[in-house]
Amino acid sequence: MLSRLFTTRRYALAISFFWVLFIAVSLAWFYVQYRNNLFELAKAQARIAFEKDLLYRKWASQRGGVYVPVTPATPPNPYLSHIPERDIKTPSGKELTLINPAYMTRQVFELAETEKQIAKGHITSLNPIRGANAPDPWERKALEAFEKGEQEVSEVVSVEGHRFVRLMRPFKVESSCLRCHASQGYRKGDIRGGISVTVPLAIVSAGSSRILATTTATLLLMGIAGVGLILAGASRVSKDSARLEEKNAELLHEVTEREITQEQLREQTVLLEEEVAEREAAQEEAVANQRKLRLIMDSTHAAIYGIDTTGRCTFANKTCLELTGYSLDELIGRNMHDTIHHTLPDGMPAPVAKCKIFRAYSEGEGCTVRDEVF
Ligand code: HEC
Numbered sequence: 001m002l003s004r005l006f007t008t009r010r011y012a013l014a015i016s017f018f019w020v021l022f023i024a025v026s027l028a029w030f031y032v033q034y035r036n037n038l039f040e041l042a043k044a045q046a047r048i049a050f051e052k053d054l055l056y057r058k059w060a061s062q063r064g065g066v067y068v069p070v071t072p073a074t075p076p077n078p079y080l081s082h083i084p085e086r087d088i089k090t091p092s093g094k095e096l097t098l099i100n101p102a103y104m105t106r107q108v109f110e111l112a113e114t115e116k117q118i119a120k121g122h123i124t125s126l127n128p129i130r131g132a133n134a135p136d137p138w139e140r141k142a143l144e145a146f147e148k149g150e151q152e153v154s155e156v157v158s159v160e161g162h163r164f165v166r167l168m169r170p171f172k173v174e175s176s177c178l179r180c181h182a183s184q185g186y187r188k189g190d191i192r193g194g195i196s197v198t199v200p201l202a203i204v205s206a207g208s209s210r211i212l213a214t215t216t217a218t219l220l221l222m223g224i225a226g227v228g229l230i231l232a233g234a235s236r237v238s239k240d241s242a243r244l245e246e247k248n249a250e251l252l253h254e255v256t257e258r259e260i261t262q263e264q265l266r267e268q269t270v271l272l273e274e275e276v277a278e279r280e281a282a283q284e285e286a287v288a289n290q291r292k293l294r295l296i297m298d299s300t301h302a303a304i305y306g307i308d309t310t311g312r313c314t315f316a317n318k319t320c321l322e323l324t325g326y327s328l329d330e331l332i333g334r335n336m337h338d339t340i341h342h343t344l345p346d347g348m349p350a351p352v353a354k355c356k357i358f359r360a361y362s363e364g365e366g367c368t369v370r371d372e373v374f
Helices: 002-062 101-114 137-147 178-184 202-298 318-324 336-340 356-363
Strands: 066-069 087-089 095-099 120-124 153-159 162-172 191-200 305-307 313-316
Touching (some): 002 101, 002 120, 002 153, 002 162, 002 191, 002 202, 095 101, 101 120, 120 137, 137 153, 336 356
Antiparallel strands (some): 066 095, 087 095, 153 162, 162 191
16 A cells, blocks of 8 residues: 555656756747747847848949038048048039048947947948948958858847847949949959948837736646646545445455355255254154154054044054044054944943043053953
């Protein structure tokens, strides 16, 4: 019984273990999915930012750059000094300078930085005209990957404890770019560089953190409830089996007792059968004796009959029947005195009180008479 309890507990522990394992795997799986999902969401945001940047750039590039008033924040671009009409004057005398697309993008990114915009960008190249446009290590790797044909590079990076998605796509040389970049030896279709966009994961995780919390809590609750149910079930099962074991033992005891009783009955029956056999043998012997006695009585010439205490005939031999003329059926049960012994030798009726036979059995003495009339 103990071993059975032990087995039940062991089963319960094994099931609990697998249940906890299942919950843990589910939690891990969910967390991985959740993170992947965050990554995909942030990547989608970064792509949108990138495409917007590209669009504005394209607009400026298609126009061969744009003229803006010269200010201390926007001085003429020294890298465009070779471009004729880099700086022009309006008829009223206002000074304008040509802003190339990269210059515009750079200024927009600097503005985004000061305005604490969510998405940050950086225009860069492996072969920068402006030294400050050089790539950081991550961008360098991405640019090298673009040279090998990669179309997009993205990754989750940690900066000072905050996680960001970095995404970069290449800039291909178009005919509009050649006006300013042909001197560097670029041809249409070459990778000129790229824009990298950095988006904090927090902007997408904020919305979905509740899903993470509720799902985690639900899974944990399921885990605890499951283990509770398994253990409760196991204790119920072991209690039930203990009760069953007790019942079983009682039944076994009862069965043994019954077997003992049955054995005793069998012995008794054997004894009874023996007794019956003995009695039957005795009866057979008695019948044989009776037959012998009758034979003896029937073969004598003396008439013999028997009476009971009231004087009624119980048996009569053949000679008795011949002498009296009665049949056996007529005599059996009849008062013998009234039938055959009622008259004295003088012809007077013989009263029972004076009958010698009657006296013989009522007084218990033998008697012999020679002058009887039957
Ligand atoms: C009006 C001239 C002009 C045009 C048109 C132009 N660029 Fe540039 N670009 C420049 C100059 C000048 C720089 C370098 C300095 C800066 O302003 O940052 C530059 C910088 C860049 C950079 C940053 C890396 C570096 O070299 O410093 C990239 C990338 C770039 N250009 C790509 C392109 C592409 C692609 C096109 C066409 C779609 C294009 N540019 C069209 C003038 C131009």
